[in-house]
Amino acid sequence: MSETFASTASKAKGLQQSCMHCSLSNLCVPFAVSHDEIERLEDIIKQGKVVNRGEHIFKEHSTFRSIFAVRSGAIKTYSVSENGEEQVTGFYLPGEIIGLDSTNTDAYSCSAKALERSSVCEIPFEQVEDLATKIPTLQHHFFQLMSKEIQQSRQLTMLLSKNTAEERIASLIVSLSERFKKRKLSNIQFRLPMPRNDIGSYLGLAVETVSRVFTRFQKMGLISVQGRELVIENMPALLEIIKGHTRCIKDE
Amino acid sequence: MSETFASTASKAKGLQQSCMHCSLSNLCVPFAVSHDEIERLEDIIKQGKVVNRGEHIFKEHSTFRSIFAVRSGAIKTYSVSENGEEQVTGFYLPGEIIGLDSTNTDAYSCSAKALERSSVCEIPFEQVEDLATKIPTLQHHFFQLMSKEIQQSRQLTMLLSKNTAEERIASLIVSLSERFKKRKLSNIQFRLPMPRNDIGSYLGLAVETVSRVFTRFQKMGLISVQGRELVIENMPALLEIIKGHTRCIKDE
């Protein structure tokens, strides 16, 4: 029951799974790190922890120790404002890393919750810093990851500050599509990992608006949606909608 | 003419100015770095370059090499979308660092332009990376800087996605106030370094809306504005407006 396909597969090499054999390693611990170095990384990474839908990986204000790499499933991050409103700040798919925004504090600056049954690798950040001074490519990699995160957040900001509901939603759909593609999944047919609610919160729209845009897109023949199943029927037209605008949400 | 007060002051110790004696060093190269280490930093930093109002520090898409610390004045960063619209992504005051979002690419992901006569210190990023592997506190510092940048960008995103024009503008005013205070300047009376135009672009509002909110705030007795001169007349009320909302834009 607590066995994922991933942890099952790893049984052959002991309880620890290998980043080296993880299909996502090129996304989360990429290229320029040598085998030898990956082994040292593996020493500090706690791999393949499973979280069920709705469970937290970490909570806002709790003590910050680790960042997490998503191995399977989907995670959302969010903050809660004083009035109790939840605000979604990001969606994370396999190969992506959560918690980089908290490394400058003693506490997590947002909460992370599983949108579906997921598995994550825990990476204690202090040990990353130690290791990074010894492995320059690792240091470089983390600078890159963080820089990318800044850029993506900037792009989201730009998307929210100038674009219409249609543009925002088209942008999210295309972003998801590209990210699925990168993971060797279909980029024209996939399941939305998050409820409309969260889409609205993330894009700064009311749920009703999200819903209306989805049906409008469907009537226009751009997509087909039934619940969370989505098929992109006319990618060029979708791209046309976001053309000239802040293109991508998280397109790495 | 190309002499700033700062570069004049530094003449005593040669052409190079000293980070050690810079009043901003605790902001841009802080605390935990020892004197010895600061000296090594100074070797790679080109200090006190002057840029006049309207001049660029770097342009979007040009080759990325350095990040920059603002020493005096004020800088804005912006991107230009396909349709030629300029979108402001940030305002930077003395002690703050520009370009961290570009360290994952070969090109700057935005442009940086001086809002007024400013002076900046150029920090070649490759050399920072080299040095950071040798000075763990420096590495740590840069991780912190970048993480903070992510967080601030997130907060801006949240501000734009849920808050009204009044809340956004109150937030910006308070943010500027706090940042001036940190630099030992008055936090209740200061000059806005940017035109209304840029405020609107940054906050995702039409110029007209910015203008209207300013006059509304003035009528409510929250502030006095004449052109760019601003006096905060009722700080508690301003704070009340942004209470319960994503508080701060860049409050380090």
Added chain:
DNA sequence: TAATGAAATTGAGATATGTCAATTCGGAAG
């Protein structure tokens, strides 16, 4: 299979903000 509650959709009406247009203000240059 039925029952229950949450999520999603759809409609109607309200509103904050954008757009367009007309002044007014303010600082730079002569």
Added chain:
DNA sequence: CTTCCGAATTGACATATCTCAATTTCATTA
């Protein structure tokens, strides 16, 4: 000091999106 041009303000109107409310659909549990 006057002229001039861009910046800022103000007004009137248009509209995208929100809010509130009513169903409908879907998924989970009994």
